[in-house]
Amino acid sequence: MRKFLISALAIMLLSFSSTAFCSDEIKALEENELLKTELQLAKNPALYFVFNFKDKKIYLKSRGIVLREWKMDKASFWGNPFSLKTLQLLKKTTLVPPERKVIKPGDDSAGVEALELPDMPQTYTLFMEDGMSISVRSKPPEEWKPKLYNFRYTLQEYITHPLLTVWYKYKKQPFVAVDILFEDKAEAQALYWSFTDGTTAIMVNY
Template sequence: MFPLRILIFSILLALSHQALSFPHPHNLLRENLLLKSEYQLAKSYPFYLSLNLVESRIQLKSKGLLLKEFPIKTLKIMGTPVPTKPLPIKKKVSFFKPKEIKIKPQKNVEDVSSDIPALGVEDMPSRYRLDLNEGVHLYIRPIYPHRILNALNLLSSLKTYGVTLPMRTLWGILRNKTYTQIDLYLTSEDAKALYWVAREGIPCLIFSP
């Protein structure tokens, strides 16, 4: 209950600050809806992701308590506006998927090894896509310390803006469906850690500009 009280206090503090600063009514209503949605997530779900694109950070929370934060180095938003409601992760898509560990059954119990291999965060992909409800797609891309490796991001961006985004936007219009693409650039370590915690079904709440 203590983390929930902190969350409630933060919401009330944010609302009072908004009342004093006289923001645009549409933005005020939108932010209030997001804060109410986060309060409901904190009560109903053990874990959820909060994507604050205004402050460039992704947070893994449980019952309103911050567990892990992933700073966003840079981001791009394209397509239709993001819905002001929780969006669960439907699917994770990556070119290099984590290798499955297969344990061969042994006839004799004595032959079973006690050293069972396990996958860690370092084994996760750093470049992938998270498909959410309502046609929202998060493209996670790593930022490397070397320029040569970052050339992959440039090639990926050219493909996105020249082929993927126009085709999917047109396809969405023809099918009367929305399409939103958000490119999020993180460090390679944070991108892998986010893949580890972003399980299918976990709700995401997006605070967009």
């Protein structure tokens, strides 16, 4: 009986070691793939983003150097699973896009008004390549009615996105929907301001 228990324990230890080794090997391969992907973007001075959903971090980089960092409070997913994607931002949409005042030629009384961070929306959608959309929002102010504010996102989370997932799977078309929540509205506004159309982003989900 004692020999049997020792043999069983040895087998369990070997199995655990093998599993741990495989897990470490997979992690190393994933990290290597991410480094190779980022190296291609870091060869030129153009800005690019890294969305690390596992760590809930977003990085704005140039030549591998972090210029700005965002901390996501929450990130939810629907659609096709993915581990690593490199995509360009096609467009940004929001209910009330920021607009400069129209200045008529020759009107010296009107000064040039620059758009600043407080003018940026705190709720918007980023449409990426390959059928990915990213809904960005921040927590509502205390004076707002949370139930009314969250109704859209509750509908989106439990009805709209699940139905779209089934529909696109039936149509055999790519579909990934991400919902990002920031604690501070200034973080959402800064991301909108920084992330311009045509900018490349690495999406990491492992």
